Amino acid sequence: MPRHAGAARALVTRALAALLAAAGAASCSAAPGPTDPQATAPRQFVALRDVDATIMEEIRYHTRHNFTGEPVPGYRTPTCLLTRPAAEALHRAQRALLRQERSLKVYDCYRPKRAVDAFVEWSNDADNQTMKREFYPRVDKDRLFSEGYLARRSGHSRGSTVDLTVVELPAGRTRPYRPGQELVPCHAPRKKRFPDNSMDMGTGFDCFDSLSRTLDPRIRGEQRTHRQLLRDTLEREGFVNFPGEWWHYTYRREPFPDTYFDFPVARESLARGGSDRAPSDPSSSRGPAGTRSAATTPSPPRTASPGPPNSRRASSTIPLSLEWWAPRQYTWPQTVHRAKTS
Numbered sequence: 183m184p185r186h187a188g189a190a191r192a193l194v195t196r197a198l199a200a201l202l203a204a205a206g207a208a209s210c211s212a213a214p215g216p217t218d219p220q221a222t223a224p225r226q227f228v229a230l231r232d233v234d235a236t237i238m239e240e241i242r243y244h245t246r247h248n249f250t251g252e253p254v255p256g257y258r259t260p261t262c263l264l265t266r267p268a269a270e271a272l273h274r275a276q277r278a279l280l281r282q283e284r285s286l287k288v289y290d291c292y293r294p295k296r297a298v299d300a301f302v303e304w305s306n307d308a309d310n311q312t313m314k315r316e317f318y319p320r321v322d323k324d325r326l327f328s329e330g331y332l333a334r335r336s337g338h339s340r341g342s343t344v345d346l347t348v349v350e351l352p353a354g355r356t357r358p359y360r361p362g363q364e365l366v367p368c369h370a371p372r373k374k375r376f377p378d379n380s381m382d383m384g385t386g387f388d389c390f391d392s393l394s395r396t397l398d399p400r401i402r403g404e405q406r407t408h409r410q411l412l413r414d415t416l417e418r419e420g421f422v423n424f425p426g427e428w429w430h431y432t433y434r435r436e437p438f439p440d441t442y443f444d445f446p447v448a449r450e451s452l453a454r455g456g457s458d459r460a461p462s463d464p465s466s467s468r469g470p471a472g473t474r475s476a477a478t479t480p481s482p483p484r485t486a487s488p489g490p491p492n493s494r495r496a497s498s499t500i501p502l503s504l505e506w507w508a509p510r511q512y513t514w515p516q517t518v519h520r521a522k523t524s
């Protein structure tokens with residue numbers, strides 16, 4: 183029937199047009215470019231836990247305990263993803279710290295571009311000042327970008343930048359953030375501000391305040407020593423500190439110096455990885471990328487329970503989820519120390 187045939191033709195035409203448009207969009211997004219979002223991680227990305235299971239992870243943007251007060255878009259799981267060269271450099275730094283009965287603790291690793299975009303959007307919402315008292319008590323929200331505390335593009339999206347601190351072992355007690363709890367300025371003395379088992383660095387993590395400058399002259403004594411310990415340990419392994427934030431380090435020989443990724447923070451982003459559409463050729467990656475397997479480090483444990491003290495199985499029973507470091511004090515680090523340095 184002509185009328186039906188015409189309708190069918192129109193339907194087919196519309197479907198074809200939609201398909202062509204979709205194909206065009208897909209090919210555009212697949213074309214290499216400095217800021218192209220990508221759905222999956224290039225194969226140079228790893229989960230830090232697979233390279234070093236002893237490094238503590240407290241991925242703040244997966245939780246509500248961050249300057250926005252909400253879990254940040256793109257953080258599907260509390261996982262630290264990094265490029266392999268950066269992760270292996272952290273592993274070397276961790277080996278040095280474990281010999282001193284200390285450990286690294288990461289707060290943020292790879293950060294998808296959509297998360298950075300969410301920060302921009304949040305900054306435009308002048309009414310939302312939920313977390314001001316803790317995270318930016320002395321800076322107006324509308325000045326966080328102009329004063330350099332936030333950026334419209336973050337090095338974290340390149341996968342070789344990490345926010346971290348040092349924890350004295352055995353890790354001390356702390357407790358999870360409870361939404362709605364009374365907030366204390368991040369620049370307050372350690373005993374008053376939000377409890378963190380980090381060594382005292384003079385401010386909390388993500389403290390948008392001039393006291394967070396790594397070498398701020400008002401930071402003295404052991405706080406300064408602790409910042410220097412973190413800096414010396416990481417610089418020795420090829421990281422560079424951002425002078426405005428004691429916690430922010432970038433691996434100098436990053437494999438993707440010009441690419442800002444957008445795949446979600448989740449192990450699944452790696453499982454489907456293997457495509458390498460970023461400008462850098464994986465075979466030309468600088469540093470130790472892809473040249474060493476993770477077999478030299480413990481496998482990620484399957485349990486969140488601590489192993490028995492002094493167990494020789496320590497490396498396979500290290501509790502790793504967010505819960506493990508929060509509520510109790512464990513004796514496992516000494517056994518990890520032996521396992522890792524033997």
Ligand SMILES: [Zn+2]
Nearest residue numbers: 344345430431
């Ligand atoms: Zn950072």
